[in-house]
Amino acid sequence: MGKSRTKRFKRPQFSPTGDCQAEAAAANGTDPEEDDGPAAELLEKLQHPSAEVRECACAGLARLVQQRPALPGLARRDAVRRLGPLLLDPSLAVRETAAGALRNLSACGGFEVCDDMVTKDVMTPLVALLKEVLSCVLFHLILGAVLFGSTGLDSNEMSPQEKKDQNRNSIENIANEAVNVLWNICECSSRAVSIFNKEGCLEIVLKYLSRFSTNVDLAISVAYCLQTVTEDNPELLKSFSAPALHVLESAMLSPVSSMEYILLKTLVAGTIWNLKDIIPSKSQAEIINAILKILSEVLEMDAGETVIQMKETETQRIKTAAQTEDTLQNVNGDDLIEDDEMEEIPHRRKVRRKTFISDLLPIFEKTAFPNSIAVDVCSRNPSWKPLIRKMSTIQCRALVCLQSLVSLLDVDHLGGPAALQTLAQHLSQLLFSQPDFAKHVDFLEAISSALRALLQTVASKNIPQCMTPDQLLTLCRAGVHSSNVGVRVNVVSILGITGSVLAKEDGTLDTLKTIGCFLLEVATKDPSLVVAGEALDALFDVFADGKEAERASVQIKLLSALKEFQPVFKMKIRKEGRAKYSPDQLCVLDNVKMNLRRFVAYQETVEKRLTT
Incomplete structure (x- = not known):
């Protein structure tokens, strides 16, 4: 609530409809409202009697909203008021694509757009959709789709059971998109959170979460949403009953250890931490131990090794696909037609991370530089390059975590003077093994904060310093020219601590x-x-x-x-x-x-x- 967040959608490099109309209009000095661009055409098609046309229009808008220059034009044309009712469209496919368009809009538009979406009353159809999906009011739509193929599938292509499964998946996809819209808006708008509280959305999303064993993707979206709405929301805490807490506990204690479940359990642990004030005192120790166990499990994972394993898995998948193609060629005796559009693209869920701090977790290793082999793998593949930044983010957050530990814990709990000296050597090596460290502002702020806390603790306990004044002066001379105020504050503080120690020596x-x-x-x-x-x-x-x-x-x-x-x-x-x-x-x-x-x-x- 009220925090800045990482965008989960990148603006595409080109527009699927050709040149970006908003940019072209601006360049030509044309009033964007008069420009007959794709936005006006797509919004007009939302009212078309054909479900297929409405679906295509929603899909086009889902792409268009990712282009920032297009957002003002969409706002002027009241895109939210036109998309909102389609969340309750008779066609499941239209519902899903409309929810997807609103999801992209809420993720790309930021705080102002999300607040405007609440003003345009998007919450009314959104909450109605979530309730309708949950209460199985869509049964008649499902039955109609099965009998008459209203989802656009030929009734001769699928068996009744296959059609039933297809529509169940479609409904769960709608729920997933809708929960993501709810999450995005609540993260940016306190009014949306108030509506969440008043409309009883907690009970709805908890029922979705309770199905984590059959749809972990939907459960993860719900967990993200819950972690957002439970933060600094005392009104909502009153709504948490014992059964509600039991749902969270069941998800958090799931024995499955796949990547998806680790993410789910981590998010639920964060939600439970937000609820710590309402957890019965007799259960608090048990809950805290469970949370620590989950966070320890997360921190034991090596992001670099995971990237290497992902690359090996992808390589093996491509190799297997090639072997299958060769086999089919040999069986059929004919060359297979290659189609660029059929090339498989691995699906990667774009997620945000939360950093959890505990005095019992092994975060020391996370402060090291990202695995060089993993970085090399990512740098060779354009679609994997963003992972390099994410691995660096893990390192920076580990350093911030380390700063908190060193500031708050007793020396004995940190391992004694020897451990602190080892830590100082480690941070020194991290800093000075990177010649251009001053260029990496996030890293410099994180490591200078950790060093400041460490040197303060060492000085207060009269433990010999491990870093030389010359080393610290090198850091300070680089840091004092940083554009980041936090870095400059840290380096002068470091120099003050060092100088106060030296003042007592000959x-x-x-x-x-x-x-x-x-x-x-x-x-x-x-x-x-x-x-x-x-x-x-x-x-x-x-x-x-x-x-x-x-x-x-x-x-x-x-x-x-x-x-x-x-x-x-x-x-x-x-x-x-x-x-x-x-x-x-x-x-x-x-x-x-x-x-x-x-x-x-x-x-x-x-x-x-x-x-x-």
Whole structure:
């Protein structure tokens, strides 16, 4: 609820109807509404008396909505109000393609489009469809399709049982598409979540989830939806009864260990975690252990090895298909006609991931770089290339997870000083074995956050540092030029922690001078007051105590520089504060301003003592 999310549909490289009409209209200076493009034609066909034409129009719109330039035109032409009623169309095929078009629209359009869909009352037919499918009101449609072939299949091509199975699958596909639309809209609109609560949608989707053993794809869609609507939704929590919790528990404890079921169990575990406040206290320990077991199972999986296995499976499948074709050629004695349109494309479900943090999980290995063989396999195949990014995302989230563990747990729970030193060496190797680490912003933010937490813990427990000041300065010099404020905050904090440790040691004068000059430059020149405030805090820590620190502060003329900067800092807070920064950030900046005044007074006594 209210979070940004990864798009699950990429905009196609070309339009199936030819040149993108919206772009062409913009280029020609034509009013898009006057342009007789595919949108107007497809929307008009939605009212056609032929179910086949309506189905084709829905399929065309499902492709068109993936092109961002087409979205404003579709909104002007009230596409949602025209597609919504087709969710209850007499034809199952039209229902399915209409739901697919709305699913793509909600996934590609973002928050504004989803909110507009709620305004255009898409929830009314959507909820009605979900209830109708669930309560088997479609029985007469199924019977009609079986008897009269109304799904577009020749009645002579299938046996009655085959037709029955075909229509059952079609209904489940409709339910899957509808649940995905519900999930997308609820993720982007609090009004949709309110409707979900009021219309009793929880009971509906839980019944779909209860059929996980016969349709795991539908169950996964429901689990995604549930994880979204149960987050920060106390009103919905009141609706969870013991039978409802039992459905979740059954899915989470399923003994099946395939990839699909691991995903399902992980999502259900996330939903149950959202419900922890209503779980009876006597059951909480058992539930938490079950969740930890599932998450451990997930983290034991190696994404790189999985990619390699997928490639081997695909290679074997293609080899088998080729052998089958050769066999058929030999049997028939005729050359088979090749058809590019019949080339098989492996189906890949596009999913979003949630990162779950637990102090008992083996996340250390996940921070390593993605398997080089797997990366090579993915880079050779254009359709597999997105997996490289996903493997990197796993690494970054593992580093963020590691930061949380190091910040929250006692040293003994982390394995003691030796384990922390090993971890520092591991992070150092991760960082400096990648020459262009500064270019990878997500990685740099994640690893600098982990290092910051680790160095803080090590320093607070007087554990010897494993990374040299030169290594940390290299990181900080690269990080301070990052466009990411979080990276810049992390690196100046790292330098402050390092400097405060060195200030207590002998023979560190030159290093302290280097650190002081670096932090002073960041404090006075960084455009962000948040970064400047962090740099000032770091200076306070480094030069707060110690003979070497006192000598270094005098030699770099720290006092005069801070006196000169003090009124500038106050003025920036006064001019930019309320417009650019949150109340919490302003509170921190006010504390820094007050500490700066005290630190200047302290430095005056230090300088007077050393110069006299």
